[in-house]
Amino acid sequence: MLQVKDLHVTVEGNEILKGLTLTINAGEVHAIMGPNGAGKSTLSAVIAGKDGYEVTQGTVTFEGKDVLEMEIEERAQAGLLLGFQYPVEIPGVKNIYLLKSALNAQRVARGEGEMPAPEFMKLVKEKLGYMKMDASFLQRAVNEGFSGGEKKRNEILQMLVLQPKLAMLDEIDSGLDIDAMKVVADGVNSLRAEDRAILLVTHYQRLLDYIVPDQVHVLVDGRIVKTGDAELAKQLEANGYEGIEESVA
Amino acid sequence: MSDTQTFLDTLKARSSNYTAEPTWIAARRQAGTARFEALGFPTRRDEEWKYTDVRSIAQGNFAIADNAEFSPATAAALTLPIDAYRLTFVDGVFSSALSDLDSLPSSVQVLPLSKALAENHEAVGGPLGRLTGVDFSPFAALNTAFMEEGAVVRIAPGTVVEKPILLQFLSRAGQPMMCHPRVLVEAGGRSEATLIEHYTGESEATNFTNVVGELMLDRGAILAHYKLQEAPLGDLHVASIHVEQGRDTRYTSYNLSLGGALVRNDLISDLNGQGAETNFLGLFFGQGRQHVDNHTKVNHNAPLTFSNENYKGILDDRAHGVFNGKVYVKRDSQKIEGFQSNQNLLLSDRAHIDAKPELEIYADDVKCSHGTTTGQLDEEAIYALRTRGIDEATARGLLTLAFAGEVLDKVTLDAIAERVELAVAGKLPERFNLAGLVEAAVSLND
Known part of the structure; x- marks a missing residue:
């Protein structure tokens, strides 16, 4: 897939990033872990298309298409969606508007046509329930005045409504208390499907107790230095990154 | 030949139309003429016109229209799709064919000024020129000198007018024309009404409209006043609106300025009775080389009066905006509240705004605030929207509308909100104000 x-x-x-190589197949959940400054957030930002990142070498393809040649919105329309570590506040734009226009923009781009309003509301209602969010969220401006936990839940709500093929979640666990983390993790787990992949970028192993990955990659100094299964994350928790860095050196 | 002389010559050529009029009208016309002749057009040396150059008006040569032919199909395309009592003026000339006063209740009078003047109607003799005298500005004087047409609206005490009263001013392409409409509104005690002034026209038009509005609200009257200015981009538009508010009245102005090459609005409310409240909501949008100048003034002449002003400016390309808002509190007008906010969004590096909020307070027990800000679109927010699949143009449109939201959300007439949305943000995939959907969402909680 990616x-x-x-x-x-x-x-x-x-x-x-200094020569990062990674393959994610449909149905898989990958976690990228690493110390601060290793380049974890850079990877997801480059894939999403953020300005200010210069690719000097290498390729990124999604379902065979060159991601780096696509506009930001085209990447989302193709099914690549980034959940932000620090979701942006958008004063004056209601959540309901964002969800509806984003969903329909993606559907129209895929030639599916807009979703009728009743069907859309039914979908949103179901997903709100999943994220234990009140319908009043829909009327509030996107992330404006939201607590840290509310912002993260809102990111996952967008994922649930927009149903990406590849969901990239950048430090989705940061700033969450244990209850909020469970809600967020449940939301993410509900995304797991045969035809979908999830990429988690995280600093701590804690999240991976709730969302068990198929593969764990350790990113140190711009390269993936070790890949394993969920057990690897537990080792990291026990021994820290230092052991890994030393074994590489 | 001076700029003033061109207009005086046009007036002289027009004078044969005025020979039969009553002496009181002739006297006011003469006063207007004399005042205009003495003042001439304002220049940028005048403090009130410091940021607005009116040479495009002064150096123009505008004729006065005598007929009001406009194809019904063209008019229909321009008109607001709204159920309203309607008076239509084409290049300032009243068009009976394009007007519709069907089922107007007898407690409401809506008539063209020409008819009121011809009948020497009691609604015009006293009020006309009382609020906006010839001394107000050279344009007010010019309007008085050329006064022929406009609208007279009189609402009997206690009347609730169910449908809006729509005055539409259509501008035709072709030879440059000018018109000087005068709008007189008397809202009787405890009456309630919505008045819409709508300026629009054929896109190639290059006309000059110089309107004067005088609005009187008697005790307890409530008036919503929309001014939707969608004049063609070559049109020149000057408006002087003066509102007089008695005790416990509520006036709300929705000043929505989208069109015109040169636009100057003067809006003044006199709060003369306790409990009077005025709300000035403004949205001005400029693109290309449009120049949009809004001057507002609230006079708190009585204690316990309230004013709330919120003006939003959106300027693109090389557009130039001016906001000058003054709140004046007369000596010993205690317990008043006056709030003013002006925020501007510059969509281009070459767009420009001159904003000047002013407070002048001669009482000690008042609550007043004002503030002005100018900024640009948040690039982070544009990126965030694009990562959700929304294209860049739409994302920019959305954020621009969101900026206008505080004002636009208060526009309860859908037909007008839609026009503003389209002008400001372009065609969006969804109606921005998803009112129905939000209600549906709320009902999900039940």
């Missing part, structure tokens, strides 16, 4: 090959990325002249 293939990243020998990806080199610089930000303001500093090379952050």
